[in-house]
Amino acid sequence: MQRTMAKRPLPPADHHAARFARQREADRTATAEDYVELIADLLREEGEARAVDLARRMGVSQATVTATVGRLQRDGLVETKPYRGLFLTPSGQEMARTAKARHELVVRFLIAVGLDPETAETDAEGLEHHASEKALAAFARFLAEREDGGR
């Protein structure tokens, strides 16, 4: 049995470094995922995703949206038709699909462990980018068990 006190020695340095590297990697993709997810939502709910709406919903200036969308375009995730909104490339759609699924899963999980839906939604925004596949699998398992046990 492990000690309960926070006295476990530090992990080996390279191990430790790998965690932070994963972390930085996740940070780099987080913005792309947020934009792509939001574009997909807007396309679905409003029929179009205009830069001005993205700016409004992200709480950011239009200039920032222009710059970010430029990077997304460079990375093959988004296409633009000025004054006709933004569109997702196939790989953008793919990213949006998995991002949304992840988001939904995290929200449902947070609610299941006792968070109110509004806070769950807010927190999911931050947490969804940092949960590993293993963690997501554990969340899904937890939800499945919860549903079985509940009936």
Next chain:
Amino acid sequence: MQRTMAKRPLPPADHHAARFARQREADRTATAEDYVELIADLLREEGEARAVDLARRMGVSQATVTATVGRLQRDGLVETKPYRGLFLTPSGQEMARTAKARHELVVRFLIAVGLDPETAETDAEGLEHHASEKALAAFARFLAEREDGGR
């Protein structure tokens, strides 16, 4: 009853924007927390926290550590005595204390919902910065119940 399909309409734009703002705020403090937490760990476990060890454990160059530590110093979290390592100011210690508590809580929670300890540790690194107070409270509640039920 709400629809189960992901068809809930988008939240109001300002609402939506506020979530992302919180998010960006958390991102800004994440690096500081990671450094301060690691410095505290090194001081506790090794007796000193040298820049070179931070670099090794963060997986980053020494120059990057110098720059980051400069910002931490500017922000009143850290003090340096060259060749004698890094030290935390009272407010740095405070930050380390709460960061560590949060980290421990998230790890224990992740293990409780079925993650293996190693992955829990890795994921906690990313998740701890993005869980709200409400979420942390929910995690703690969950663990408490779990312990009651378990006996």
Next chain:
DNA sequence: ATGATAACTTAGCCTAGGCTTAGTTTCGGA
């Protein structure tokens, strides 16, 4: 059909957080 308004872009600036390469300092062992 044209002109005001709204949408979008450009330019220029900033900070955080990375990097490498090239110095400085300090410490410790011969």
Next chain:
DNA sequence: TCCGAAACTAAGCCTAGGCTAAGTTATCAT
């Protein structure tokens, strides 16, 4: 004691992601 290796700093560069202010350009309503 002194000198080489290790620790640290400095300089200069880069990208992402923010900002404002100043253009452009489409669209739509008259």
